[in-house]
Amino acid sequence: MLTSIKKLWNENISAKEFMSIGLLGALVIVGIVCVLLYLYDPMQIFHKPYFRKLTFHQDMRIQAKGIIKHYDFDSYIIGTSMLENTSAKEAGEKLDGKWVNISLSGSIFEERSVILEYLFANKSPKSIIYTLEPYAMSDKIIENKEAIKRTAKVSYLYDDTEIDDIKTYMNYKFISCAFSWSNSKKCIGESDDLETLLQWGLRDEYKRLFGGFENWIEYSRDDKGFELLNLEGKITHWDFVGGVEVDKQKQNLTKTLLRFIDKNPNTRFYLIIPTYSRFFWRFNIQNEKGVFADVLFYQNKEVFQWFVNELEKYPNATLYGFDTLDYADNIANYKDSTHYNTDMNSMQLDAIANKTHIITPQNVESYFEIMKQKILDYDVKSLVESVKEFLK
Structure with a gap:
């Protein structure tokens, strides 16, 4: 040379x-x-697989494009980890339609709006199931710079220009995978089954966390024993007084969700408020992030009172909530303070099918009053004592 x-x-x-x-x-x-x-196209950004088996990646921030573009679904589940366990097959049986779950774990509304923009530009979905996380109503989450950066990082995949999509693969990992035409999971994904691809509730590492706080401590990967070790110091006394400003939240929901509902009257939107445990609302487990349970509750109340009145303009959208049930009282139903078991995902589908648990302008006030009372009635002292006893 x-x-x-x-x-x-x-x-x-x-x-x-x-x-x-x-x-x-x-x-x-x-x-x-x-x-x-x-x-090679391991995430099917450009086409279905050539000369290799059909597989999918769990990273829906990227994988969602190929699923929307190349597969014939007419209904979509687009939530966070709170909807990842929702069965597309069960949704099809109860609600009709050809469903697929493309939920983005830990996503903020902005991230999902990028997916919605692309979806409506390329398909005409009949139905969408979407979650409105209580946690996302916090100012701290709306202004989360890391989440905003994460949104910008993949937004190029969902714009009108496809030529730059190849940069997704311009790294050592995918180049080495392509040169060896590898079939390894790290290269082409873990599963050929879209039904179970995202369902963390089926995995033993998560299933064993359900059943009570003892399992949280015993099996949690957190060396501190999850949220329970300093439990007594995190009790929320619900002494917050005064109003809350929710203009940012209203603007955010208008930009990231309501505009899609408005522009797509032929698409049915099923909007779900995920049911956090009473434990979450009774203990300030997120105070180090500047999110306080009592303030967050009132932010949610104000936002959803406004939101259900906005939905009156749109006959194609319905809001569902389950916080008035006893389900959230039982800590055994949760693997941590917010993530419920798979039975709740089925309950949500049942409610949509049967037109129950609908929040309206007429019942939204009582909904949050009942929820608040259940939070205040939650037996904090007994829980703290039982945790102390267990940790001896």
Whole structure:
């Protein structure tokens, strides 16, 4: 190689010509890599798999594009980890339609609005199930810079230009996978079954966390024993007084959700408030993040009172809530303070099918009053004592 370069140089090739040859060679190499990555396409951004088995990645921030683009679904479950356990098959049986779950774990409304934008630009969905997380009503979450950066990081995938989508694969991991045409899980994903792809509730590492706080402590990967070790110091006394400002929340929901409901009257939107445990609302487990349970409750109350009145304009959208049930009283139903078991996902589908647990302008006030009373009635002292006894 060096001999050839010297020979070319000695033949009086100019520096400019030499640089041009080098640049051309680099472009050829990059072109070959791009073609190979396009053909390999492990997350189906461009096409269904060529010369390999059909698989999907769990990272729905990227994988959702290929599912929307290449597969014939007419109804979509687009939530967070709170909806990941919702069965698309069960949704189809109870609600009709051809459903798929493309929920984004830990997503904020902005992230899901990017997916919704792409979905409505390319498909005409009949129905969408969507969650409105209580936690997301906090100012701290709306202004979360990391989540905003995360949204920007993949938004190029869902714009009108596809040529830059290849940069998703421009890293050592995917290039090495493509050159070996690997079928390993780290390269092409873990499952060929979209039904169970996201269902963490089926995995033993999570299933064992249900059943009570003893399991939280015994099996949690947190070395501090999850939220329970300093439980007594985190009791929420619900002494918050005064109003809360929710203008940011209203603007956020208008921009990320209501505009889609407004522009797509033929799509049915089933909107669900995930049911956090009473434990979450009674203990300030997120105070280190600046999120206080009592303040968050009143923010939610104000937002949803406004929101259900806005929904009156749209006959294609319905809001569902389950916080008035006794379900949230039983800590055994949760693997942590917010994530409920799979039976709640089925209850949500039943409510949609049977038109129950609907929140309206007429009952929203009583809904939150009942919820608040149940939170205040939660037996904090007995729980603290039982935790102390268990930790002896």
